[in-house]
Amino acid sequence: MAEYELIKTEGQANRGRFTTVHGVIETPVFMNVATCAAIKGGLSARDLESIKTQVMLCNTYHLHVRPGDEVVNKLGGLHKMPHWSHPILTDSGGFQVFSLADLRKIKEEGVYFNSHIDGRKLFIGPEQSMQIQSNLGSTIAMAFDECPNALSEREYVEKSVARTTRWLIRCKEEMKRLNGLEGTINKDQLLFGINQGAIFHDIRIEQAKEIADLDLDGYAIGGLAVGESAEEMYSVIEDTTPFLPQNKPTYLMGVGTPENIIEGVYRGIDFFDCVYPSRNGRHGNLYTNHGTLHIRNAKYETDTRPIEEGCGCPVCREGYSRGYIRHLLKADEALGLRFCVMHNLYFYNDLMRQIREALDRGCFAEFRKNKLKELRDADYDAT
RNA sequence: GUGGGUAUGGCGCAGUCGGUUAGCGCGCCAGAUUGUGGAUCUGGAGAUCCUCGGUUCGAGUCCGAGUACCCCCC
Numbered sequence: 001m002a003e004y005e006l007i008k009t010e011g012q013a014n015r016g017r018f019t020t021v022h023g024v025i026e027t028p029v030f031m032n033v034a035t036c037a038a039i040k041g042g043l044s045a046r047d048l049e050s051i052k053t054q055v056m057l058c059n060t061y062h063l064h065v066r067p068g069d070e071v072v073n074k075l076g077g078l079h080k081m082p083h084w085s086h087p088i089l090t091d092s093g094g095f096q097v098f099s100l101a102d103l104r105k106i107k108e109e110g111v112y113f114n115s116h117i118d119g120r121k122l123f124i125g126p127e128q129s130m131q132i133q134s135n136l137g138s139t140i141a142m143a144f145d146e147c148p149n150a151l152s153e154r155e156y157v158e159k160s161v162a163r164t165t166r167w168l169i170r171c172k173e174e175m176k177r178l179n180g181l182e183g184t185i186n187k188d189q190l191l192f193g194i195n196q197g198a199i200f201h202d203i204r205i206e207q208a209k210e211i212a213d214l215d216l217d218g219y220a221i222g223g224l225a226v227g228e229s230a231e232e233m234y235s236v237i238e239d240t241t242p243f244l245p246q247n248k249p250t251y252l253m254g255v256g257t258p259e260n261i262i263e264g265v266y267r268g269i270d271f272f273d274c275v276y277p278s279r280n281g282r283h284g285n286l287y288t289n290h291g292t293l294h295i296r297n298a299k300y301e302t303d304t305r306p307i308e309e310g311c312g313c314p315v316c317r318e319g320y321s322r323g324y325i326r327h328l329l330k331a332d333e334a335l336g337l338r339f340c341v342m343h344n345l346y347f348y349n350d351l352m353r354q355i356r357e358a359l360d361r362g363c364f365a366e367f368r369k370n371k372l373k374e375l376r377d378a379d380y381d382a383t
Numbered sequence: 384g385u386g387g388g389u390a391u392g393g394c395g396c397a398g399u400c401g402g403u404u405a406g407c408g409c410g411c412c413a414g415a416u417u418g419u420g421g422a423u424c425u426g427g428a429g430a431u432c433c434u435c436g437g438u439u440c441g442a443g444u445c446c447g448a449g450u451a452c453c454c455c456c457c
Contacts, residue, residue, distance in 0.1 A: 035419050057418075095418040116420075147418075194418090225417040254418040275419045282421055298412065337421065 002190050002217050004249050008359055012241065012268040015359035018218075018249050021188045022079065022087045022139045027249060027270040028355055030261065030348045031055040031089055033278055035062050037072070037082050041282055041341030042334055045084040050314060051346040052353065056084055057273045060132050060142075061093035061124065065115050069135035077137035077185040089273075090138035092129045092171075094145035094194065095254070098226065106146060108163065126170035130191075134178040137185030142220065143171040145194040150227040157198045161207050168193050172214060190217035192251060199228050201239045208243035218271070219244040220251040225260070234263055241268040258287065258351055258375055262368050265355055272352075277344035282337050284329050287347040289374055293322075295340065300326045313346035315339045 008015040016027040032039060032053045039048065039056075048056065058078060063069055075081050078088050096113070097104060103114045110125020124132075129144035145164040148157050175191045178184055193216040197204030204221075211219065221240060224233045237252065244250055251271035252264045261272050277287065284296040288308040295307070303322035307315065315325075320339060328336025358367035 031418095033419065040419070040421060059418080062419085089418095091418045093418095099419085142418075145418095220418085222418065251418090256417050260417075274417050276417060279416070279419060279421090282419095283416080285416090294413085296413095332421090334421090 001188060004218075004247060006247070008362070010359055010362060010364045011266070012238075013265050013359060013364050014250075014268060014270055015356055016249060016270055018270075020087050020139050020190065021186065022085065025054050025087055026356055028261075028265045028352055028359075029054050029271055030352045031057040031271060031273040032345050032349075033057050033273055033275050034082075035059040036066070037063060037078060039341060039345070040278055041337040043338065043342060043345070045082050047314075047342060048084070048345075049086075051342060052349045053086075053345065054349075055087045055089055055139075055271075056082075057089050057091065058136070058138065059091050059093070059096075060129055060136070061091075061096040061113075063090075063136060064093070064124070064132045065117055065122070069132040073135040073137070073185065079137065087139040089140040089192075089271075090133045090136055090142060091253075092133065092142040092144040093124050094129075094142065094222070095147050097145075098147035098149065098223075101149075106163075108166075110144070110167075111146075126167040127174045130171055130174040130178060134175070134181075134184055134186075134189060138189065139186065140190045140192055140218065141171075141175060143168045143191060143193045143216075145196060145222060147223045147226065148196065148198055150198055150223070152198055154200055154203075157196075157200055157203060161196045161203055164194065164196050165207055165210055168211060168214065172216065192216060192218040192220050194220045194222040194253070195240060195244065196223045197236075197240075198223060199232050199236060201236060204236060204240045205243050208240050212243060212245050215245075216248070218249040218251060220253050220271075221269075222253040224252065225255045230260065230263075233260070234267065237264060237267045237269065258348070259372060261348075261351065262355065262371060265359075265364070266368055274348075277348045278341050281341035281344035284326075284336075284340060286340060287344050290377075291375065295322060295326050296329055297326075307343050311343070311346070312350065313343045315343045 003019045005017045006014060007017055018025040018027055032048060034056045037058050063072060072078060072081060079085055097111050100116055103116055105112045110123055113122040115122055126144045133141035144167050146160050148160045172191060179187050179189055193211045193214060195204055195208050197207055241250055249270040250268060252269040254274055255264060255272055256274050286293045286295055286307050300322040305322055306319050325336055325339055358364040
């Protein structure tokens with residue numbers, strides 16, 4: 001089973017180590033999003049290792065729809081398929097209840113979807129989500145939840161959160177049963193519960209207390225960064241984390257910008273994931289220590305400099321020029337996407353390394369102050 | 384040098400009976416994007432309507448001449 005060791009703390013911030021059957025996760029960590037068991041942009045598992053990725057994040061709904069979790073299972077599971085032996089976290093499909101809102105109906109038993117691929121009817125409830133994730137064989141399974149819209153009325157959020165908690169209990173029981181079955185790929189599959197409550201602090205706190213008693217392997221805060229302001233998000237995190245178990249890792253789902261992450265760590269978050277580095281990379285928005293560089297901009301047409309001087313990512317280290325990368329993107333060459341995504345994921349992974357190092361040295365407060373200033377005073381053209 | 388056709392932003396086109404500030408697609412320029420649809424959305428720049436002349440209160444539109452390109456014929 002998993003063990004979460006708290007190595008050091010500074011204020012609310014944690015420097016931890018999470019040991020799983022697929023290896024150790026040094027926290028705080030950023031999980032690289034590979035929804036369909038692949039990083040969009042064409043990065044292999046070897047590429048991920050080369051940019052210091054610790055955890056891959058895949059998606060239950062998407063893999064269930066295509067190629068099907070039974071297919072993944074027959075191919076040996078989610079680790080074997082892409083040749084990734086390190087930890088994998090699978091999201092439960094709960095977010096698709098939010099992002100595919102036009103294609104689903106929520107009932108007490110679960111959610112009825114119309115597939116976004118071909119429209120066929122699908123049913124995913126807590127038990128189905130656990131069965132799919134068990135078939136996939138991920139290291140960490142997420143509970144099946146509903147991520148309510150940030151603008152939802154209090155009355156609806158109360159109803160939704162209560163249902164999410166009932167679903168969590170069903171998830172826990174089903175996961176226990178599946179882990180005991182003969183032929184299960186990963187009999188040590190872990191389960192993280194999810195806190196919801198939109199921007200209603202009291203609802204979040206109340207639910208945090210309830211789920212803390214379930215003794216899960218980790219706890220996530222979901223339903224943030226979906227329309228509310230950054231200040232509201234930070235305030236929700238601040239008020240909620242004290243009521244989640246301190247001896248278990250905390251995961252802020254789907255967040256966020258480099259600044260969001262630093263502020264999350266400051267408030268006690270251990271795990272993060274976000275589509276930003278990969279999606280923005282595909283769109284040519286590149287992260288640097290001096291702000292975001294829009295590589296498609298005309299001013300880079302004949303720029304011979306790398307994306308960022310001194311960056312340790314494979315693309316910058318090999319010295320590919322901004323002008324060349326701009327050309328690749330504008331010419332729709334796959335290599336351009338690959339370069340940009342690799343740079344951005346390296347930037348995020350390295351940011352987490354710097355955060356861990358600062359925590360190890362006991363100077364995270366200072367690091368936070370300097371880094372936020374650096375990111376805000378962005379001027380990459382000065383480099 | 385015969386006959387037919389075309390000419391409107393970088394490219395491809397629309398433009399009614401002559402009537403506001405000449406539109407559209409692509410491209411270009413810039414911006415969004417938070418548990419991923421390589422998607423999508425939002426702004427912006429860019430025009431001597433081939434040239435000259437005429438008719439008219441008013442011409443991208445009608446008339447004349449010229450120029451360029453395309454097709455047919457030889």
